[in-house]
Amino acid sequence: MDKKEIVDLLNKDIEGEHAGIIQYLTHAYGMGEGEMSCEIEALAREEMRHLDWLAETVVELGGTPSLTRGNMRMGGQVVSEWMANDVLLEEDAIKLYKEHIKAIDDPKIKRLLKRILSDEESHRGDFQHFVDKAKKEGAKDIRGSHQDETTQVLNWGIEHEYTVILQYMLQSYLTPNAEAKKELEDQAINEMQHLGWLAEEVVDGGGTPLIEHTKVDRSKKMTDMLRSDIKIEKEVAEGYDKAAKKIKDPDLKKLLFRIRDHEIYHNEVFSDLLKEEES
Numbered sequence: 001m002d003k004k005e006i007v008d009l010l011n012k013d014i015e016g017e018h019a020g021i022i023q024y025l026t027h028a029y030g031m032g033e034g035e036m037s038c039e040i041e042a043l044a045r046e047e048m049r050h051l052d053w054l055a056e057t058v059v060e061l062g063g064t065p066s067l068t069r070g071n072m073r074m075g076g077q078v079v080s081e082w083m084a085n086d087v088l089l090e091e092d093a094i095k096l097y098k099e100h101i102k103a104i105d106d107p108k109i110k111r112l113l114k115r116i117l118s119d120e121e122s123h124r125g126d127f128q129h130f131v132d133k134a135k136k137e138g139a140k141d142i143r144g145s146h147q148d149e150t151t152q153v154l155n156w157g158i159e160h161e162y163t164v165i166l167q168y169m170l171q172s173y174l175t176p177n178a179e180a181k182k183e184l185e186d187q188a189i190n191e192m193q194h195l196g197w198l199a200e201e202v203v204d205g206g207g208t209p210l211i212e213h214t215k216v217d218r219s220k221k222m223t224d225m226l227r228s229d230i231k232i233e234k235e236v237a238e239g240y241d242k243a244a245k246k247i248k249d250p251d252l253k254k255l256l257f258r259i260r261d262h263e264i265y266h267n268e269v270f271s272d273l274l275k276e277e278e279s
């Protein structure tokens, strides 16, 4: 098997991890705060680590990590049905990893996939346990269909955050510059926090978070990447500022100003990196 073929298989794995992250986060936000949603968010974070390892391997092989989201198993009226879907998604992943472990000869990659497989087997058990727990507790979908200007602004924020998470992660994998890599990773993690805060606010306001993204910049040149990041940060800082000024709820106002200040910080970090890169 040549490098290109291995990259294609690993990209399928990446797409599966991506689907898992979004499916689990959707479920965690949709059941509201509590022990189970915390544990599910922790599982989503493990999938993020998997995605990270796989993407680094793809880049080592000379490939580009896929940003396509694989098939999710959505649907289900109550939390126990969601958890059953999460079991199924883990089974999809287990099947795929087993196939890829068989197909790939490279011992280092084989070892990595085995390591991930053992996590997925453990996750399957966790979700099976959550099926029972959710049934016993009668856990419900607490999301509503409420829609107003605030839900719209929050969902606009979620869409933006999801987009830049993908963009900064992709850039962090592709850049050879160690400092830029670290900064891009840090900002991506910060954007994940934003996404979580906004999604929880949507649910608290009786709405449903829409976890979709828009077009991700795929520049390969560092200066082009940073210019696009700076442009997007400037736009959203203004967007959050405008939204915060309009919103009456004092806590939500404070939250949006806090996110705005983070975006201003991101803009400054990227601007410094661009200056260094240009000199």
Ligand SMILES: [Fe+2]
Residues within 6 Å of the ligand: 017, 020, 046, 047, 050, 051, 093, 116, 119, 120
């Ligand atoms: Fe995973």
Ligand SMILES: [Fe+2]
Residues within 6 Å of the ligand: 161, 190, 191, 194, 259, 262, 263
């Ligand atoms: Fe953000």
Ligand SMILES: [Fe+2]
Residues within 6 Å of the ligand: 164, 187, 191, 233, 262, 263, 266
């Ligand atoms: Fe940002």
